[in-house]
Amino acid sequence: MRNSTRSGVDPFIVMDVMEAARRAEEAGRTIIHMEVGQPGTGAPQGATDALAKAMKEGPLGYTVALGLPALRQRIARMYGEWYNVDLNPERVVVTPGSSGGFLLAFTALFDSGDRVGIGAPGYPSYRQILKALGLVPVDLPTAPENRLQPVPSDFSGLDLQGLMVASPANPTGTMLVHTAMQALIGAAHEQGASFISDEIYHGLEYEAKAVTALEVTDDCYVINSFSKYFSMTGWRVGWMVVPEDQVRVVERIAQNMFICAPHASQVAALAAMECEDELQANLDVYRANRTLMLKGLPKAGFTNIAPPDGAFYVYADVSDLTHDSRSFAAEILEKAGVAVTPGLDFDPVRGHTTLRFSYARSTADIEEGLLRLQRFMAERSVSVG
């Protein structure tokens, strides 16, 4: 049977690494997982308790397409609490994860063939979802001196219809300060490009609070999720904030594409928003892990790293060690028993010489992983000479 041209998207290489790690574990080895981009913890207790209660009380059928009104209101309130932004709950759309948000946003904003700028390195699925929708992802190679985040000169004259940024970003964990966000939004609007801000790692920041695009403008789409800070990856629930005049457009697409985000997950998500103590305890673990990583990775020989302001990743330039990050990651898995992600997922051009280390797991795992990496690299430098 014939396939569409737009279905020819690339695989997610980290999945291949996860599979290789699984095979090693099946063969009896203990593997430290620094490849996965998800919390080791589950949904907060309050979330699962609320769901258990709701399951006894009713059928949990479809909700309205825009999501449970109580959840939309609570999300809007969070913008006041976190950023001092007064947000009309009518502008909040509950989505099946931020991945569902991308589908809705890209479909609502762009026509086939439209060009959307994305930072490289960046989250791989932006590129693949854009391609699958018949849109044109335009990679914007970012510079280390700009914290591997795009700046206006990276896309001037590129005739973009959209610009997508993430702060804190995956794979780097770097953030955009207020002025940088403002400059990007201004330059995008000057070019007539719609601005989309992926804020999925908000809440996971270690030095300064992340800036939401809504602090700068209402004329943007903000995409967020319960997957990371709220530790609910598999529940597939997230949200978007869109301008008032876009709500009905998005609602019509959401009705047809998804009907609604999973009802059970919406109930749990609402309760998760009251579980601050547990979520902050998770954050304390990431903070401790980050400190260990920032000390331990350079000690192992990974010295060229982007400043990880948030999320739970460290992105390392390993061009002094390899020009083939995929086989280097395979060697690290084989010899050190540590699974890491080659940068190719995030940057098809420069990713041959980069690796992403995730520190989302337990502190004991991170300590063990760093020891293994240090031993492996010491032995490697002896054998390489």
Ligand SMILES: Cc1ncc(COP(=O)(O)O)c(C=O)c1O
């Ligand atoms: C930057 C970024 N955006 C979006 C996603 C997708 O998240 P979800 O669909 O679980 O909300 C991820 C997942 O790792 C991510 O790293």
